[in-house]
Amino acid sequence: MKTLNNHTILYDEDCPLCKAYTSTFINTKMLDKEGRKPYCEITEHEREFIDVPRAANEIALVDTEKNEVIYGIDSLLKVIGFSFPLVEKVGNIKLVKFFLKRLYSFISYNRKVIMPSEKKEENSLECSPSFNLKYRLFYIVFGLIITVVTLFHFSDLITILPKSSYYREILLALGMLLSQYIFVLKEDHQTRINYMGNVITVSLFGCIALGQLLILNSLIELSQFIIIFGFSGTVALMFFEHKRRIRLLQLPTYLSWTWIGYRLVIGMIILNV
Template structure:
């Protein structure tokens, strides 16, 4: 593996994490994991910066060729696991992998947020309205499915007969917070909306965990109506704290978290029996 170097975004926690795993388990040599910023200083013409911002670069020193994105990862993993290389290069699977790669790459600073920087990283993913829209739409849809499942199975006793569709409420929250963002004259709504939707998605995943536990308790004949409300409250608290954490990391105004709470207070009378 000494013949391969994988460049990674040093400011991206996800990139640091998985490249460390590659080194730890012998997929990459110790010196095969190189910071993109440091490498381009020493070799300014070796890597196409426009591509490497989005697709991680992998250099094959034997052929002196640079691979990007999924092609680079398949090169690294394929040298250790031949089956991965064979399956990964199968066209339908390869197309799916490339789609997923771009989905994660363009939104990697949302999955793993970092502090606001005064100097822009040379490996910062560029802004893409398309991929951010795909991100927001897909996570909103999965959040809707999970929340609807939890409400119907565990909170139906506390809900009004005719409640607004959960997807409509989620879209309303996005619109409400977008308006608040503009009202408070904050910068970079492109990133804020990504963090907002991802926070809701994390809350939905927590509901999946709680819902599985409630179903297990139901199998033993344990009543879980009140416990379901407690778990939902814990989820809301988690989302509040996560939203607040991300706001602070990006140095946006605390008023955004306040508006997040206000929206919740405004909609709950239309959803739950008081």
């Protein structure tokens, strides 16, 4: 790998994805050993030429010799493109770059609902993206679609359940969001939407687990015991993940019980239809 010297990438140290790919840049020698730095450690001198709010939304790459900064997908293309020029060339094609910018923004603006973190009081700067309603709603819709499709296919594996339909799963998924939204009406608008994003992330984590069971069942036919045990275990893990996020968001703990309560009530209704 060719090393891009005299450049430092500013990353969110509380974001596992940010830590992973910036660490990869260092380990593969795309950047030198001083080539990454936590956002919260921006100095007063660096604030003179770094757009600090923008750097929280779009990862910043600082040219430490010229005191010049590029942001977002441009910074990633520059680092990767220094070792793989073709990647940078293709990435800068107008249509490709349009898609990459939207994908980057989709992930960046939602990273704190994908992987929330505890606020560190000792940090004067916190690398939290601005609230972007458009990308948050895109994320919620995306998560709903994945949830509906996964549950539709998984429901067919549980023989004691009535035959599923997309209509039923859409109503259940929307009902889950609406029921939880009602319990946070006293919170401000941004907190409510952020919470909905976290609820969707918990559902997506569940979809990953159920998806593995679906794949395994396509290879070897699983018994009803294993399927129901796997489903129950997934719901339990989702419940504890929901509780963890409620604590990080500093929201009422009863939200975890209303979240599981909805599922229990709906489960009883479906079984008795």
